[in-house]
Amino acid sequence: MELFGVPLPALLSQLLLGLVNGSFYAILSLGLAVIFGLLNVINFAHGALFMLGAVLAWMGLNYLGINYWVMLLLAPLAAGALGVVLERTMLRHLYRFDHLYGLLLTLGICLLIEGLLRSVYGVSGLPYPTPDALTGVSQLGFMVLPNYRAWVVVASLAVCFATWFMIEKTRLGAYLRAGTENPRMVEAFGVNVPLLVTLTYAFGVGLAALAGVLAAPVMQVSPLMGQNLIITVFAVVVIGGMGSILGSIFTGLGLGVFEGITKVYYPEASATVVFVAMVCVLLVRPAGLFGKEK
DSSP states (O other), rough: OOOTEEEHHHHHHHHHHHHHHHHHHHHHHHHHHHHHHHHHOOTHHHHHHHHHHHHHHHHHHHOOOOOOOHHHHHHHHHHHHHHHHHHHHTTGTTTOOHHHHHHHHOOOOOOHHHHHHHHHHHHSSSOOOOGGGGGGGEEEESSSHHHHHHHHHHHHHHHHHHHHHHHHHHHHHHHHHHHOHHHHHHTTTTHHHHHHHHHHHHHOOOOOOOOOHHHTTOOOOOOTTTTHHHHHHHHHHHOOTTOOOOOOHHHHEEEEEEEHHHHOGGGGGGTTHHHHHHHHHHHHHHTTTSSOOO
């Protein structure tokens, strides 16, 4: 069976690949949206922190014998701890200045992390094995579904939904949103706003590292792997709306699928289709699809 001249199994496999890529886009753009939406910081170090999560998973397995499932928890915690240090020692002093200062600082942090790891591991990819429980494929009749890719999609959706629920539907999320808009009023209720800000940045960093661990068995672990994604992820955030949680999730998943379809019908445009979409959206709606016009 064919659809517009393409065999259905081939089309579905590309759609699955696009959905997997979209899952990474969604988690990474979600972390960026959390940090920008609540802290007004353009975190250009996000790609390096994504890479750091993958490298930590590789180091845990090869140096300490720590398996994938444990590193799925430990790597985000370790990256989050680094985020706490970065926020308390550097970023905190820039909140009252223009966004450009935060962007330049995080760009410097990105280059520092990538440079350090490149000097140790080089630029060639390091293999990371798929967990035994997720090896193999499932026969669906109309296509073959790799188990690990299915896990990536399910895990990403769960993380995205949990993050949205926490920020939009819980008291903690209400404190976070109120603390960014009127910190003095929130502090008057006994809430430690500086601590909330620190934990928010650490959480966004942890999301990036979590995406890195999920990506390790799919991509080659490399100090440069974040560079290949971060520009696309920034485009996703802009299309969805800067600081929009739902915008990041839906746009990341949708553009991943759209990119997969483009690879089937017009492969030459697959590397630029996200940026073409960004230009089109900004021409019609400068605040992004889910952003609020000011």
